[in-house]
Amino acid sequence: MFRSLNTRLLISYVLVILVCLALVGLGLLVFLRTSPLWTNLIALRLDAAARATMPTLRPALNSPEALSSLLAAAADEQEVHILLVDDRNVVRFDSEEAWVGEQLEEVARLRAVQNRIQGTFTAPNGGRWIFAGQMIPASGGGRQSLLFVAPRLTALVWFAENLLPPLLQAGLVALILSVLLALLISRSVSKPLRRVANAAEAIARGEAGTRAPASGPAEVRALARSFNTMVDQVEAAQQSQRDFVANVSHELKTPLTSIQGFSQALLDGTASTPEATARSARVIHDEAERMRRMVDDLLTLARFDAGQMALARDPVEIGPLLQGCVEKLMPQAQAAQVTLVLDAPEQLLVAGDADRLAQVFANLIDNGVAHSPAGGRVTVAARQLAEESVIEIGVTDTGKGIPSEALSRIFERFYQVDESRPRKRGAGLGLAITREIVEAHGGAIAAESVMGLGSKFTVRLPAQ
Numbered sequence: 001m002f003r004s005l006n007t008r009l010l011i012s013y014v015l016v017i018l019v020c021l022a023l024v025g026l027g028l029l030v031f032l033r034t035s036p037l038w039t040n041l042i043a044l045r046l047d048a049a050a051r052a053t054m055p056t057l058r059p060a061l062n063s064p065e066a067l068s069s070l071l072a073a074a075a076d077e078q079e080v081h082i083l084l085v086d087d088r089n090v091v092r093f094d095s096e097e098a099w100v101g102e103q104l105e106e107v108a109r110l111r112a113v114q115n116r117i118q119g120t121f122t123a124p125n126g127g128r129w130i131f132a133g134q135m136i137p138a139s140g141g142g143r144q145s146l147l148f149v150a151p152r153l154t155a156l157v158w159f160a161e162n163l164l165p166p167l168l169q170a171g172l173v174a175l176i177l178s179v180l181l182a183l184l185i186s187r188s189v190s191k192p193l194r195r196v197a198n199a200a201e202a203i204a205r206g207e208a209g210t211r212a213p214a215s216g217p218a219e220v221r222a223l224a225r226s227f228n229t230m231v232d233q234v235e236a237a238q239q240s241q242r243d244f245v246a247n248v249s250h251e252l253k254t255p256l257t258s259i260q261g262f263s264q265a266l267l268d269g270t271a272s273t274p275e276a277t278a279r280s281a282r283v284i285h286d287e288a289e290r291m292r293r294m295v296d297d298l299l300t301l302a303r304f305d306a307g308q309m310a311l312a313r314d315p316v317e318i319g320p321l322l323q324g325c326v327e328k329l330m331p332q333a334q335a336a337q338v339t340l341v342l343d344a345p346e347q348l349l350v351a352g353d354a355d356r357l358a359q360v361f362a363n364l365i366d367n368g369v370a371h372s373p374a375g376g377r378v379t380v381a382a383r384q385l386a387e388e389s390v391i392e393i394g395v396t397d398t399g400k401g402i403p404s405e406a407l408s409r410i411f412e413r414f415y416q417v418d419e420s421r422p423r424k425r426g427a428g429l430g431l432a433i434t435r436e437i438v439e440a441h442g443g444a445i446a447a448e449s450v451m452g453l454g455s456k457f458t459v460r461l462p463a464q
C-alpha cells in the first residue's frame with residue numbers, strides 16, 4: 001500500500017505539514033502565555049464598546065428603566081456583556097440577566113481620566129473576568145459603575161478560539177497543494193521510468209534496435225543511458241558470438257573438405273599407386289594438423305577469456321629467450337632465404353612466463369619470415385628504455401608491408417590481411433593470442449608498416 005512513489009511522497013508531505021503546523025502552533029502558544037497581548041486585545045475591544053455606548057446613555061441617566069432598555073439594546077448591538085453595579089459592587093443590571101442582585105468579589109479597579117475605569121473581578125460563578133467602563137451618577141444619588149465585561153480566557157482557550165481555525169485552514173490548503181505536487185512529481189519520475197521498462201520489455205521480446213528514450217529527471221536519464229549502453233554491449237557480444245561461430249565453421253570447412261576428398265580417394269581406389277596413396281595420406285595428415293593447431297589456439301584464447309590462463313611470474317632473461325626463438329626459426333628462414341639478425345644486450349629481465357613469451361616472439365619472427373621475399377631480412381632488437389623501466393623488443397622485416405586500413409585490425413581474432421591467398425598459413429589467430437599474452441604480462445604491442453618496405457612489431461614489457 002505504501003509501495004508507490006505517489007503514496008510515499010504524499011505521506012512525507014503530510015508529515016512535514018503536520019510537524020510545521022504543530023511547531024507554529026506551539027510557538028504561538030508559548031508566545032501567548034508570556035505576553036499580555038491577547039488580554040489587552042479584549043480590554044481594548046471592551047473599551048471601544050464602552051466609548052461608543054456612553055454618549056447614547058446621557059438622556060436616560062435619571063430613569064433606571066430607560067437606562068436598562070438602552071443598555072440591553074447596546075449589548076445586543078455591540079455583542080458585549082454589560083453590567084451595572086452599585087457602590088457596594090452589587091449587580092443592578094445584567095444584559096444577560098444572570099447575576100442581578102449578586103455581589104462581585106475582588107474588584108480591582110483602575111481609575112483613568114474622566115471617571116473611566118478598567119480592571120478585573122471574580123464573577124459569582126468563580127471565573128475571573130475583565131472589564132472596561134465608566135462611573136456614572138445613580139438615579140437615587142451616589143455613584144454606580146457601568147461595566148463592559150468579558151471572561152478573562154486562558155491562553156489555551158483564546159488560542160483555540162482565535163488562532164487555531166486559520167492555522168487549520170492553512171493546513172488544509174497545504175494538504176491540497178501537497179496532493180497535487182506529489183501527483184505531479186511522481187508522474188514526472190514514473191512516466192520516464194515506465195518508458196525505460198517498456199524498452200526493456202521490447203528488447204526481451206526480440207525487437208532489436210529498441211533504445212530507451214532519455215527523458216525525465218537527471219537520475220532517470222542516467223538510468224536510460226546506462227541501460228542503452230548495456231544493450232549496445234549485449235548486442236555487440238551477440239554479434240561477436242555469431243561472427244565467431246561463422247569464422248570457426250569457415251576455417252574448418254576447407255581442411256575438412258580436403259580430408260574428405262583424399263580419404264574418399266583412398267577408399268574407392270582412385271589413389272591406388274603408392275605415390276598417390278602417400279600424397280593423400282600426407283594431405284590428410286597436414287590438414288588434421290592444421291585443424292589441431294586451430295583448436296589449440298581457440299582453447300588458449302578461451303582460457304584467456306575465462307581468466308583461467310595461469311601465467312608464471314618468473315624472472316625471464318630476454319636475451320637468451322630471443323636467441324632461442326631465432327635458433328628455432330633459423331631452418332625456416334634459411335629455406336626462405338631470409339636473414340635473421342638478433343641484437344639483444346645481456347641482463348634484460350622481465351617477470352613472466354618464459355614459454356608464453358617465447359610463443360610471442362616465435363610468432364612475430366615466423367610472420368616476418370613468412371612475409372619477406374627471398375633475400376629479405378628480419379631483425380630482432382631489444383633494449384631497455386632508461387626513463388621508464390620498460391623493455392622494448394622490436395621485430396622488423398623487409399616484407400611487402402601491411403595496408404594501413406588493416407593495421408588497426410591485425411590483432412583481431414580471425415582477421416587476415418589477404419583472404420584470397422590460395423594457401424593460408426593460419427586462421428588469423430596468431431596475433432590475437434600474441435596480444436593476449438603481452439597484455440597479460442602488463443605490456444602492450446603495436447604494429448607499424450610501410451607498404452613495399454616492411455613492417456615492425458613493437459612489444460613493450462615492464463622490466464623486473
Ligand code: ADP
Nearest residue numbers: 367368371401416417426427428429430431455
Ligand atoms: P595467421 O596466424 O593466420 O598468420 P596472424 O594473426 O599471425 O594470422 O596475422 C594476421 C594477419 O596479419 C595475417 O593475415 C597476415 O597476413 C598479416 N601479417 C602478420 N604479420 C605480418 C607481417 N610481418 N607482414 C605482413 N603481414 C603480416
